[in-house]
Each structure stands twice: as C-alpha cells, then as structure tokens.
Amino acid sequence: MRTDMLTSLIIANTEKDTANVKTVGGETFEPMIDEEIRGNLVDAFVAGTDSTANTFCYITYYICKHPNMKQKMISEIDSVFSNKPYLTSDDLLKLKYCEAIIKESSRMIPVTNFASRYMTEECEVAGYKWVSGTMFHLNIMGVNSHPKIWSNPEVFDPDRFYNVDQDDDKNKYSLIIFGGGPRICPGRKLAMGELLLLMASVYRHYNVELVNMDEPLKIVTASANNVQELKVRISPRIN
Ligand code: HEM
Numbered sequence: 541m542r543t544d545m546l547t548s549l550i551i552a553n554t555e556k557d558t559a560n561v562k563t564v565g566g567e568t569f570e571p572m573i574d575e576e577i578r579g580n581l582v583d584a585f586v587a588g589t590d591s592t593a594n595t596f597c598y599i600t601y602y603i604c605k606h607p608n609m610k611q612k613m614i615s616e617i618d619s620v621f622s623n624k625p626y627l628t629s630d631d632l633l634k635l636k637y638c639e640a641i642i643k644e645s646s647r648m649i650p651v652t653n654f655a656s657r658y659m660t661e662e663c664e665v666a667g668y669k670w671v672s673g674t675m676f677h678l679n680i681m682g683v684n685s686h687p688k689i690w691s692n693p694e695v696f697d698p699d700r701f702y703n704v705d706q707d708d709d710k711n712k713y714s715l716i717i718f719g720g721g722p723r724i725c726p727g728r729k730l731a732m733g734e735l736l737l738l739m740a741s742v743y744r745h746y747n748v749e750l751v752n753m754d755e756p757l758k759i760v761t762a763s764a765n766n767v768q769e770l771k772v773r774i775s776p777r778i779n
Pocket residue numbers: 583584585587588589591592595650651652655656716717718719720721722723724725726727728730731
C-alpha cells in the first residue's frame with residue numbers, strides 16, 4: 541500500500557482480511573464513505589494551504605529585515621546541505637535555527653488570532669462558572685505577545701527558541717500557533733516540514749531581498765492574517 545494521504549483515508553478502519561468493521565473498546569469504526577473522504581481532503585486543502593503560504597511570507601519579511609539572522613540561517617542551511625542535491629527528513633531535523641525562525645515569525649504574527657471552543661456542558665474556567673453553550677475564544681495573538689511570558693514581545697528574536705528545552709512549560713503552553721488539546725492542528729508536523737524544506741530549498745539557491753526595506757508588512761485580517769502584498773527581489777546565489 542502507498543503511504544499517501546488519500547490512501548490512508550480510504551483504508552482507515554478497514555480490516556485487511558474479511559470484515560469492513562472494526563470494534564475497539566465496544567465502539568464500532570467503519571471505513572469512511574466517499575463524502576467523508578472528500579470532506580477530510582477539502583479540510584486539509586482549506587486549512588493547510590494559505591496557513592503555510594502566509595507563514596512563509598512572515599518568515600521572508602522578518603529575516604530580510606534582519607540581515608545578521610538571515611546570514612546565520614543561510615550558513616545553517618548550507619552546512620546541512622553540504623554537497624547533497626536534496627535533503628532527507630533527518631536533515632530537516634538539523635535545521636534548528638530555521639525552526640526557531642519559523643516559531644518566532646509565527647509568534648509575531650500567528651496565522652489565526654483565535655481558536656474557539658464551544659462548551660456542551662456547564663464548566664468552570666478561571667474561577668468562574670460558565671453555562672453550557674458558552675463559546676470561548678482563545679486569544680492566540682494575546683498569549684504569543686503577553687509581556688508576562690515574553691520579554692520585549694515586540695522584538696523579533698529567534699534565539700528565544702534556539703538551543704532551548706523544547707519541552708519546558710513555556711515552549712509547550714505559551715506558543716500556541718497550532719492551538720492545543722484534542723483539536724490541535726492535525727497538520728502541524730506537515731506544516732513544519734513543508735516550511736523547513738521550502739526555506740532550505742529557496743535560500744540554498746537564491747538571494748531574497750525586500751524591494752522596500754522601510755515598508756511595513758501589509759496584512760489583511762479575516763479568519764487568517766493574510767499577507768496582501770510582499771514585494772521581493774530574487775536572484776540566483778553565486779557560490
Ligand atoms: C503554518 C501552518 C499552519 C498553522 C499556523 C495552522 C494553525 C491551526 C490552528 C491554530 C488551528 C486551530 C487549532 C485549535 O482549535 O486548537 C488549526 C486547525 C486545523 N488545521 Fe492547521 N495550521 C497550519 C497548517 C495546516 C496544515 C498543513 C493542515 C493539513 C494538511 C492543517 C489542517 C488543519 C485542520 C483540519 C484543522 C481543524 C482541526 C479540528 O478542528 O479538529 N493545518 N490549524
């Protein structure tokens with residue numbers, strides 16, 4: 541069997557031998573019908589395209605504004621590429637400074653400002669009782685720029701995430717670009733892999749510069765923070 545997403549959706553919960561129904565802990569799981577498979581694919585395209593494309597624009601903007609950091613990133617990319625024609629998934633794990641840049645760019649401008657939760661039961665949050673039917677909006681932008689959590693939150697500084705313990709509480713709960721809990725973004729690992737590969741592939745071969753270094757990033761905020769325009773000058777690198 542191939543391991544692509546469509547195959548995985550088609551064979552999900554399919555017993556290979558006889559029956560098409562699987563029972564786990566008394567619950568029955570059946571293969572998805574075509575509409576469900578289509579729905580999952582549409583979800584992935586809708587949630588996974590603009591999010592990653594916009595994040596790549598934020599990254600481009602911030603590193604072009606900070607030439608020293610850009611140079612450090614390029615040195616890392618060159619050292620991991622070495623003389624290889626392409627990168628493996630293991631190589632991507634070595635791009636620690638690039639990963640820090642992705643996180644810091646997303647902290648400065650998250651793709652979405654809010655994640656929402658609808659309470660189906662009465663609950664207690666922050667010492668208050670809330671009735672069933674309450675809708676909570678998690679303020680992602682607010683958390684990612686909270687001065688109690690981040691020193692100088694308005695300053696772009698990838699070192700916040702470079703060579704630090706990724707599992708400490710601050711990293712786990714204070715940077716919520718992908719949401720959290722059972723509804724956390726299911727595409728987060730794919731998105732990180734895509735962004736690392738794109739950064740490495742572009743900056744290995746090209747110089748990218750902002751056409752106008754003084755122009756602020758033009759963003760239109762709807763459900764996502766969409767980059768309206770980002771003019772860059774691209775030229776081949778001379779190695
Ligand atoms: C940089 C890229 C991305 C960012 C910043 C991002 C961010 C988010 C956020 C904040 C949520 C809400 C999570 C929550 O409510 O706790 C979400 C949900 C979701 N994302 Fe992503 N995402 C990205 C890429 C992707 C990709 C590549 C895919 C799929 C291929 C994807 C598929 C989804 C889906 C299906 C949901 C809804 C999950 C649910 O409601 O159970 N996302 N994403």
